[in-house]
Amino acid sequence: MGIVERKERQRESLRQEILDASREILLSAGYGQLSMRAIANRIEYSPTTIYLYFKNKDEILYHLCLEALERQFEFIRTAGCNESSPLLRLRATLRAYIDFGLSEPDRYQITYMADISRHVSMASILEHGGLASRLRELMCQRVNEVLVDAGCTRDVHTVSQALWAHCHGIVSLLIGRPDFPWVEREKLIETGLDISLNGLTRRGTG
Amino acid sequence: MGIVERKERQRESLRQEILDASREILLSAGYGQLSMRAIANRIEYSPTTIYLYFKNKDEILYHLCLEALERQFEFIRTAGCNESSPLLRLRATLRAYIDFGLSEPDRYQITYMADISRHVSMASILEHGGLASRLRELMCQRVNEVLVDAGCTRDVHTVSQALWAHCHGIVSLLIGRPDFPWVEREKLIETGLDISLNGLTRRGTG
Amino acid sequence: MGIVERKERQRESLRQEILDASREILLSAGYGQLSMRAIANRIEYSPTTIYLYFKNKDEILYHLCLEALERQFEFIRTAGCNESSPLLRLRATLRAYIDFGLSEPDRYQITYMADISRHVSMASILEHGGLASRLRELMCQRVNEVLVDAGCTRDVHTVSQALWAHCHGIVSLLIGRPDFPWVEREKLIETGLDISLNGLTRRGTG
Amino acid sequence: MGIVERKERQRESLRQEILDASREILLSAGYGQLSMRAIANRIEYSPTTIYLYFKNKDEILYHLCLEALERQFEFIRTAGCNESSPLLRLRATLRAYIDFGLSEPDRYQITYMADISRHVSMASILEHGGLASRLRELMCQRVNEVLVDAGCTRDVHTVSQALWAHCHGIVSLLIGRPDFPWVEREKLIETGLDISLNGLTRRGTG
């Protein structure tokens, strides 16, 4: 049955090539340039061939989102497991979130592209396999540990969302504005995390 | 010379109508729907007419960005001037940044839309009239006051950029993910600011 | 206002050219070959131009049907008015029906093309201006005169429909099977009418 | 040799399935929907397989026509053989023609579909096995009997063609315009035959 398997692998491989090509176009040239022809061009197949692997353009977008989310979850899931304190575990998780965005900027952005969410039911993706909610739970758990440990009474969901926002802000600006005169990237990230995490366990002003 | 002036005013008025129509389409339907015909339809003129006011579509986008930036600057500039302490002034400034984004989401997003920045030289916009740098300076000044006041030795640019990122994260997520189960908006914002500003003047972990 | 009128005429003229070209393609090459490109080719304009005159392909088909029906009605309406007897008037009307089909075979066939009726609401066309019902009424009236005159008790609607069918049979076969070894056309038509009309006023077998 | 025979039978069986599927699509959805993929879908084989049984789409159409004609001939051939008079035999033959069209509208229409005759050499079909000419001869023979019997001097070919046209008119209208407010079908058909046959043996006006 080696033949069947080889064919299977070939098929999967081209399918992945299509997704890769699409992602590359999406990020390098924008949603407006993501045409079936452009994809075909890049993978050096005819446009028709794409339809043998995906029903239509929207399905490509759907799987692009799905795949991006899966990668993100996998990347972040195990981060900080071995850290000794709740705060370090949380910090490692946030850092992993940022690192994923910076190391796979195309995949990161895809899940935030407005044009895509108009063509793909983001809801259906976000709930697929509970990926999104599992990520959210992971974050809440890490935050909760810290709050408990510090005897802090803040609402865990509020804090989680705020921290998510902070990290998203850093990633999306660094990715989206590459020409801006940023300070040294590592310093910016660590300072950002410092500020957020220092402030987390201290009595607030508001 | 009243006639010339009136004509000038009329001209300016239609020009503004075009920009308004474009911005509305951009936000309600997305960049993909922003066609010259769609704009023409909305202002109830022929598509050709638009070319009398703007050289081409990209020029519309350019002025859309410009105008958005001006509004943003105007909105933020005076915020917090009357506050009594450096920290409150900074907080007011950051809050104004967030409030602008939430009250004029269309204008806010325009300056961050990836599709647009591909058609418009963002650099030229950002430097136009020094708007961007003036905003940056304002922010740095506010941050500097706080750092000095607190005897904190952090780099002012690093902190400024981190805070900007935090605020941008909050705004862009709230705008971009309206369906997400956010905690109460006011609470999220204030908690976010608390965390950032509390952490700012405290000795960090990193 | 001469300019406006000239423009109006030009516009109407190209619109008609489009319809003519479409009809010609339809009949010479079949529905399957009726593409916007083919039409454009024939009128020597770009495909895009067609959309300035018709909203889409279906609208072209719709107007093609409409126009064909109008022509047919106009052609048949006055036939036989001056004839001296009811029978001669009916015969003239039927003959006009056949003659229309043979002299404008393309227009005749359009209203019977199955593929078209799948894209155009035939009902809406048939009832437009009551053209179809007016034609039906005309026919029934002519038939009724004959039946009354001959003291024949047949149902007028049944007879009308049967006669219509007979004429349609002659036209559609002569048009649709040009290569068949038909007897001399004039003889066939007149014999067909003879048979139908002779039998009409005679007591039937069934 | 049983194996060979079984294979032969299997082959013939799939071949027939293809024709059946094609005919069904043709009538239910129209020529425009008759694609190789649609056929393949319906017979639950791959599109490629069809090419093992038919050289191409046109060949399918060709055999569809052929088969339809054979069925029609078979249906009509024996009609009226037992009738006692020439007129009743002719009437039974015409009635059979109409009944075939109404009971197998798909097969009937196929031989008259304009789109098909563009892809299939109708001439070659009509002469295949002399089916068409044998049908014509049958009709002429039936007509001739009547004319002789009635001492009528009309040309037998002219009359045959006229009667064929009459019957075709009835069938094609009833099939092609199912939504038209027809009088009761049986009555329409019998009246049509009455008129045609009554008029046949009576001295004409033309």
Place this chain on the structure above:
DNA sequence: TATGAATGAGCATTCATTCAT
């Protein structure tokens, strides 16, 4: 016998833009 992979040609339609008026 049967099929999956692949493709070139074609389709209806939309868009930004130009031109003459």
Place this chain on the structure above:
DNA sequence: TATGAATGAATGCTCATTCAT
């Protein structure tokens, strides 16, 4: 100032067919 006419280029998608297996 404003527009109607026109177009070339592009888009997503379908189809009949071929080829290697």
